[in-house]
Amino acid sequence: MGCQFNEDNYRNQQIERHLADQEMGELVSNCCGEPIIEESIDVCSNCREHCKVIELGEYMYEQRLAAEEDAADAKRELKREQDDN
Numbered sequence: 001m002g003c004q005f006n007e008d009n010y011r012n013q014q015i016e017r018h019l020a021d022q023e024m025g026e027l028v029s030n031c032c033g034e035p036i037i038e039e040s041i042d043v044c045s046n047c048r049e050h051c052k053v054i055e056l057g058e059y060m061y062e063q064r065l066a067a068e069e070d071a072a073d074a075k076r077e078l079k080r081e082q083d084d085n
């Protein structure tokens with residue numbers, strides 16, 4: 001025992017590696033994490049919607065928080081289902 005594969009840790013490691021390779025100050029849209037259309041101030045190049053412009057590092061951080069929240073929600077959901085039975 002003790003050698004269980006931890007998917008969350010693996011994903012975080014992947015993100016950290018990605019972070020290390022990227023220019024974290026790059027400005028991206030908060031909706032998709034994609035670059036802003038050059039001729040615009042705040043239009044996402046992916047979905048073509050106006051968005052909030054944030055740094056890539058901030059986007060990655062928020063993505064990670066959201067992923068952790070999803071994981072926590074899934075655990076709570078699972079527990080509730082078990083309690084029902």
Ligand SMILES: [Zn+2]
Pocket residue numbers: 029031032033034044045046047048049051
């Ligand atoms: Zn977008």
